[in-house]
Amino acid sequence: MASYRVSFKHSVEKDVRSIPRNDLSRIIRRIGALRQDPRPPGCEKLAGQERYRLRQGAYRILYSVQDDELTVWVVKVGHRKDIYR
Numbered sequence: 001m002a003s004y005r006v007s008f009k010h011s012v013e014k015d016v017r018s019i020p021r022n023d024l025s026r027i028i029r030r031i032g033a034l035r036q037d038p039r040p041p042g043c044e045k046l047a048g049q050e051r052y053r054l055r056q057g058a059y060r061i062l063y064s065v066q067d068d069e070l071t072v073w074v075v076k077v078g079h080r081k082d083i084y085r
Helices: 011-016 021-033
Strands: 005-008 052-056 059-066 071-079
Touching: 011 071, 021 052, 021 059
Parallel strands: 005 071
Antiparallel strands: 052 059, 059 071
């Protein structure tokens, strides 16, 4: 299977500023794993959107997958209670 390129929306930098370092390192490892499997077990496709949600502890990673370009775009990272605001 081909490896996907992971890109981040500019606003993700702001999202991760308030996340504690140990949680952030787990989130980054989880995002890195999307290179090999952009739809891992446990990910959920969001209804009415072409995005997916992936859990990492109390945090959620929202992303989209472009299979034709082999790209994963991370669009938001946040705490589960803040992610949909």
